[in-house]
Amino acid sequence: MKIVEIIPSRENCVEAGWYAYDYMLDKPVDKQLIDALRPLGSMTYLGMLRKPFFKIDTAEYSIKGLEGDSFFRIAVDDQRRESLEKVNAFLETLE
Amino acid sequence: MIYLNQAATSWPKPESVLAAYEQSVRALPSSQFRSSAGLQRAARSAAAGDSTLIGNGGAVMNDDVIGETRQVLGQLVGIRDTGRIFFSSGATDSANAIVYGLPFDSLAVFATETEHNSVLRPLLNLVEPVCGPQNGEVRIIPCDETGYVAPEAAARALEGICKPAAVFVNHMSNVTGRIQDIAAIARVVHQKDAILIVDAAQSAGCIPICVDEWGIDALILTGHKSLYGMQGTGAYYVRDGIPFRPYRYGGTGRDSRKLYYSDKPPFDYEYEVGTQNGPGIAALGAGARYCLERGVDAIAAHERGLMSACSRALREIPGVTVYGHGDSSADSLGQNAYGPVLSFNIDGMKAGDVAYILQNAYGIVVRAGLQCAPLIHQEMGTYENGTVRVSVSDMNTMAEIEELVRAVREIAGSVGAAAGHAADAANDATDDAASTADLHVKGRRL
Numbered sequence: 145m146k147i148v149e150i151i152p153s154r155e156n157c158v159e160a161g162w163y164a165y166d167y168m169l170d171k172p173v174d175k176q177l178i179d180a181l182r183p184l185g186s187m188t189y190l191g192m193l194r195k196p197f198f199k200i201d202t203a204e205y206s207i208k209g210l211e212g213d214s215f216f217r218i219a220v221d222d223q224r225r226e227s228l229e230k231v232n233a234f235l236e237t238l239e
Numbered sequence: 240m241i242y243l244n245q246a247a248t249s250w251p252k253p254e255s256v257l258a259a260y261e262q263s264v265r266a267l268p269s270s271q272f273r274s275s276a277g278l279q280r281a282a283r284s285a286a287a288g289d290s291t292l293i294g295n296g297g298a299v300m301n302d303d304v305i306g307e308t309r310q311v312l313g314q315l316v317g318i319r320d321t322g323r324i325f326f327s328s329g330a331t332d333s334a335n336a337i338v339y340g341l342p343f344d345s346l347a348v349f350a351t352e353t354e355h356n357s358v359l360r361p362l363l364n365l366v367e368p369v370c371g372p373q374n375g376e377v378r379i380i381p382c383d384e385t386g387y388v389a390p391e392a393a394a395r396a397l398e399g400i401c402k403p404a405a406v407f408v409n410h411m412s413n414v415t416g417r418i419q420d421i422a423a424i425a426r427v428v429h430q431k432d433a434i435l436i437v438d439a440a441q442s443a444g445c446i447p448i449c450v451d452e453w454g455i456d457a458l459i460l461t462g463h464k465s466l467y468g469m470q471g472t473g474a475y476y477v478r479d480g481i482p483f484r485p486y487r488y489g490g491t492g493r494d495s496r497k498l499y500y501s502d503k504p505p506f507d508y509e510y511e512v513g514t515q516n517g518p519g520i521a522a523l524g525a526g527a528r529y530c531l532e533r534g535v536d537a538i539a540a541h542e543r544g545l546m547s548a549c550s551r552a553l554r555e556i557p558g559v560t561v562y563g564h565g566d567s568s569a570d571s572l573g574q575n576a577y578g579p580v581l582s583f584n585i586d587g588m589k590a591g592d593v594a595y596i597l598q599n600a601y602g603i604v605v606r607a608g609l610q611c612a613p614l615i616h617q618e619m620g621t622y623e624n625g626t627v628r629v630s631v632s633d634m635n636t637m638a639e640i641e642e643l644v645r646a647v648r649e650i651a652g653s654v655g656a657a658a659g660h661a662a663d664a665a666n667d668a669t670d671d672a673a674s675t676a677d678l679h680v681k682g683r684r685l
Binding site: 190191192193194195197199208210213217 | 592595596599600601646649650652653654656
């Protein structure tokens with residue numbers, strides 16, 4: 145998995161108080177990738193949906209997306225934006 | 240894609256709106272009061288059989304379209320004095336024009352808990368700081384958990400006021416769809432010689448409005464919702480006799496030698512300055528005409544049918560809480576009436592996550608969060624998480640509602656099945672909501 149582009153989310157009203165970014169990937173998210181993200185925080189996985197939904201929550205950031213999509217969203221607390229670097233570094237190890 | 244976010248901006252637009260916009264853009268430009276070229280050229284082009292220069296509906300150019308749009312809007316919302324309808328860039332612009340234009344340093348100001356930030360923010364950030372805490376406090380009239388503002392609550396709020404007052408009321412909640420009994424509130428307000436400003440951004444075009452009959456002193460409209468116009472268009476009305484200054488000055492195309500306006504009656508203010516959004520106003524006129532020709536009652540009945548079915552079906556899903564649209568039998572002006580908006584939540588899920596799944600997994604566009612109306616969410620108990628809002632227009636179908644209900648049923652069922660693995664509920668710091676402690680509303684709730 146490679147991150148192709150990181151785009152600031154337009155949904156600022158939804159993500160109020162947080163900065164949200166859409167991570168564009170070079171291939172669709174699969175279950176293997178979702179499982180690999182588990183060390184990043186508390187995982188919610190809704191596998192019965194048309195496209196399974198996953199979300200990782202911590203006090204500093206949240207990651208959510210759908211299996212099969214070539215993107216996911218990361219929202220980070222404005223006061224803790226440095227935590228994004230930690231996430232990015234972790235994601236780079238998943239290649 | 241199923242679009243159920245009509246309360247934000249309606250889509251798709253009627254074909255007549257798109258045609259009016261295109262014709263206006265293609266026509267020779269002419270600004271209000273500035274040139275008769277449009278009329279003359281249109282007449283010439285019509286005589287020459289050149290339809291490309293002819294404006295909306297085969298009529299003449301933008302000059303006339305602006306006047307026609309004023310007439311159609313007046314007809315739609317029950318305003319006889321259409322010369323007191325002024326164009327704006329939308330509800331926020333309209334609200335600011337009214338807030339800045341009224342003499343707030345001498346008024347007691349009231350607003351309801353259902354107001355949108357387009358009204359709340361101008362009031363709280365202009366009136367209070369400018370007028371000072373003694374004179375400029377904005378007092379908040381409470382609503383119930385459905386968004387209903389009882390006329391009696393307005394009466395209690397106005398008890399004992401010893402100076403002129405202005406009362407802002409949102410006709411229809413953009414969160415629950417609840418419709419206020421404006422005629423009853425107007426009676427209460429006028430008994431106190433106060434003025435009533437109604438925000439009809441959500442209701443105009445889909446709910447009957449009778450400005451003159453009900454006694455509305457000022458009205459806020461936007462073009463891009465149920466009037467089917469373009470984003471960046473709107474209008475407001477201020478009854479003749481209300482002391483009201485422009486909040487912007489500039490060229491109007493009339494009486495260019497005059498540099499000062501009289502600040503004593505009779506006022507000679509002009510409220511539309513600069514070049515108006517001719518194509519947008521043409522589209523707004525076509526949208527309002529669509530509503531008139533289709534019939535607001537017919538639109539309301541269609542949308543009520545969709546929302547009632549939606550509300551009933553969602554309420555039957557375990558784990559789903561529906562806010563608003565509680566009485567499917569109410570008519571569009573009844574005591575328990577709702578417009579084409581409702582909100583819901585799914586137990587154990589954040590509103591923003593539900594909206595994310597609906598959009599990206601099911602292709603259904605809704606709106607999540609506080610919907611720019613934070614105070615009503617306090618009454619609803621949804622300030623932390625917000626809600627998922629569903630809103631329809633005349634263009635939506637029952638099949639689309641059925642698709643939404645199927646999707647919500649799947650999501651709610653999936654949450655139930657995954658409950659054992661649910662995320663730590665305390666880990667709530669995402670998405671829409673700031674903490675309650677962050678809410679800093681200067682207005683005093685009554």
